[in-house]
Amino acid sequence: MSTNLADPTRLATPPTFQSVSVSRRIKNGLATGLVWGAFLVAVIPLVWVLYTVLERGFPVILDGDWWQKSLSGLLARQEGGGAYHAIYGTLVQGLVCAVISVPIGIMIAIYLVEYGGRSKLAKSTTFMVDILTGVPSIVAALFIYTVWITYAGLGRSAFAVSLALVLLMVPVVVRTTEEMLKIVPDELREASYALGIPKWKTIVKIVIPTALSGILTGIMLALARVMGETAPVLVLAAYAPYINYNLFDGPMASLPLMMVNERNNPTQAGYERLWGAAITLVLIITLFNLLATVISRTLAPKTK
């Protein structure tokens, strides 16, 4: 009889399992340290930025006037007034941009995924979209300046800003919509065809609704992105301290433009407006991101 039966801790053969070796422990520690280090490097500036913006801007936006008044008639050093004109400008420029970009972007994506296949046109479209994704906003702004103002002879305006933003937003919408349409299983398309539903109706009634939550999330994120763009507003719209509802004529403020403008204002009032505009922009963008999350939750296909 083996002695192992009497005393299970005494083994006749060397044990199969051993404790973690020293070299593995060192490597593990090193990797853990690196990951934590990278995390801190990424998070510290983020928290710092948020803290700075909140600390300097928060008191400014607590004033009700901030959301309801413009800076019309106020001197640079005069306290008071608000950012209504700039908030209006940012929202309306973003909205006009979205109204133009979304249909274009979605239709390009539908072509690429549902019709293009591996055709030359589809390949070159994808290539162009990739290039457009990498175009810096200042280049988009100068292009619109050349076409809209130098050649067409039309003045600087909010609409010109929206056009430049369209160049930046379309590729993002195409990309996200494309990805979302691609993950709709082909089985659903086939199920629809097999019911005698034509292809276009399959796309409109089956494929798009299935991908809708993802598409809308992408649009919201793209919109949040372009609303913070500064180069187009700098190049294509003059700043106005008053409210201008006219999209096609005259200077119109926007939050990035207001910040650029107030940065040159050395008074306390300028300082407050700068940080107030900063936090307002951050808040609007956060709001759009939250909206994106809510939309994607409510529209996502459910099982219950």
Add this chain to the structure above:
Amino acid sequence: MAKRLDIKDLNLFYGKFHAVENVSLAVPPKNVTAFIGPSGCGKSTVLRSLNRMHEVAPGARVEGKVLLDGEDIYASTVDPVEVRRTIGMVFQRPNPFPTMSIRDNVVAGLRLAGVKDKKKLDEVAERSLRGANLWNEVKDRLDKPGGGLSGGQQQRLCIARAIAVQPDLLLMDEPCSALDPISTLAIEDLITELKKEYTIVIVTHNMQQAARVSDQTAFFNLLGVGQPGQLIEVDDTEKIFSNPGQKATEDYISGRFG
């Protein structure tokens, strides 16, 4: 409703690849025909060519004739959308539309074809769900998403959806391969029920299933890798399983192949 189907000299291609060669076959009305054979022998491809789903794949091509009550579904004047409206299909994996409720899934074919009358749609939904033996299980949650049902229920939902448009022919591509034995039995019972009204063609890998549900069986085989699949023989199911005419059929059925 139920129509007969005649396949004449059917050749199917994917690009340059000749997938299926010279298939000729007759399916009488109100009859279940089973397609059996090893993987890759082209039985699913043949099935998909019967409602013009084959051509959905890029580069796919069809030669030969498929006659539904004498009318060629591949005639140049025929709209493939009309063909699919007349010949329904149930797929290997249940694929209810995820954004639609159970009721909307069932009537999707009608609603997207423009039927708006709510009363009629509700009637069709109930009749189709009853026809698919699913009504009692879902009648209290018709507005819940179809994706919340079990796999077997989802497959019966897909069958309900297919029969809601009242097709002349019902094609089933391994409808039970993703289901457990109990759900499989439910679907097989359903096929026996549906046979009273519909002509059915079913692809299956399960020989017992072919023996249980079908009236005639077609055996497809592959002579070698890269060669087109062929129809080896087609006969009454009883005869195929007891006394097949070809040695290849006998070998396949009894588990000796190659």
